[in-house]
Amino acid sequence: MFSGRSLARICGLSLLLFAGFPVLAQTDLETAEALFQEGYILYQKNYSPNAFAKFKEAAKLGHAEAAYYAGNILRRNSTYITPEAEEFYRQAADGGDVYAMLRLAQKGKMCGTLRNCDYDREEWLARAKEIALPKAEAGDLEAMKAVYSIYRVAGDKNAAWEWIQRAAEGGHAFSQYWVAILLDEQEMGFYWTESGRREDMLKWLRASARQGFPKAMRKLAVKLREQGQFEEGRYWIEKMAGTDYYDALLEAGGQIMMGPDVAEVMSPDFSYHFKHPSPVEGAALLLALHREKGKDMPMQLIESYQDHLTPEIMDEAEERSKELLVNTPIIYYLPKFGM
Structure with a gap:
């Protein structure tokens, strides 16, 4: 799932480049890779400030891809390439990161404070x-x-x-x-x-969905629903419930909880024509998602369906939610390069 270079390759490279001080070099590279991986998970969880701190530290130790992501966070926060972002991008590009090179080659407003976008x-x-x-x-x-x-x-x-x-x-x-x-x-x-x-x-x-890519599952389910292919659409909704993708989990939880009642609560256009609602299963998933991310939308979906949710249903859903999404980082599958 992650895009960093493997630890084995990094350690092998360290032996070649730093034969004079292998223990120190290997330790620095291992530390940089560990910081990068921690930062990458935080980045995918949309915790950019915490991710930036990890990427910055890894970049100081020479991790090119970490430097790219540090630059990316700065650019996203400013909507263009600031001098500090440019410095990170240049470090990454000099380290062989292709996407950093492409950032420096882009035209338009993202160039920002660079003295000449095309120079x-x-x-x-x-x-x-x-x-x-x-x-x-x-x-x-x-x-x-x-x-x-x-x-x-x-x-x-x-x-x-x-x-x-x-x-x-x-x-x-x-x-x-x-x-x-x-x-x-x-x-x-x-x-x-x-x-x-x-x-x-x-x-x-x-x-893509058959390979387990959650963004494809969600997009496929929506397209199938729009074309009236509800049976296959329902299949992918249920598969989405087992992923780690925030948007997929949110949609799956709501659809499973409400079932055919989606047509009444939200809109007929959103219905996958489930035969019956599964309020315990759906609400449990939404409660677990809220617990892990702290966002309001899962609870808002539950509140929109509250007339159908008895105290007994919610008690059971609460109990089941304790077993869901445990030790599972809930992420957004952000692409490396903003295509």
Whole structure:
């Protein structure tokens, strides 16, 4: 699930680069990787300030990907690249992080305080391609996704579309999901009919969902509901209840709790035509989600259905909720590069 380099590779690299002081080097790199992983979980949980502290410390120890994420948090908070964010991005880019190179190559308002948005744009694009393209051509699926982003930033939509499709065809779950998104938003791909586009969109969503990617599950369930394919839609709602993705858990909890009553409580358009409500199971999931995240929406869903929830139902749901989502970080599946 995580995108950092493996500890084994880092330790191996430390032996090569720092043979004169292997114990110290290995310790620093292990510490940096541990800090990065802690920061990455916090980042995916949307705890950006805490994540930034971890990434900053890891970056001080030379962790390139941590430097990228530190820069990303600063950019997201400011909506553009500040001098401090640029410093982190340059550290990451100098360490070989392709997506940091792409940040430095981007045009538009995100450039922010950089003295000239395009002053080394072509150089960064060339460096990114030099790193990622050979790996992609050798069959590396993550590299194929990176090459998609390179061509997208460069403005070559045809080449970008080719590479994201190749990653999807190779079985890369996020790329399969992203191909479906691009098709749904009609950004890429030529089709003679909208039905053909829709068919391919569902094909790729199913492929990604079957690999367990929760964002694809949720998107697929919604699309199936919109097209009246309620039986398969219900299947994915129930699968979503077993994931760690906040939006999927929230929707699954509400749908399972209310069942067919969703049509009355919310809107007929939101109904998956469940045969009956399962208030204990659904409310238990929502209570567990509220416990883990502290957000209001799970409780608001319960309150919207309170006329159907007896004290006995809520007592049982409360008891069941204690066993749900324990030791499970509830995350948002934020992409590394804001595609």
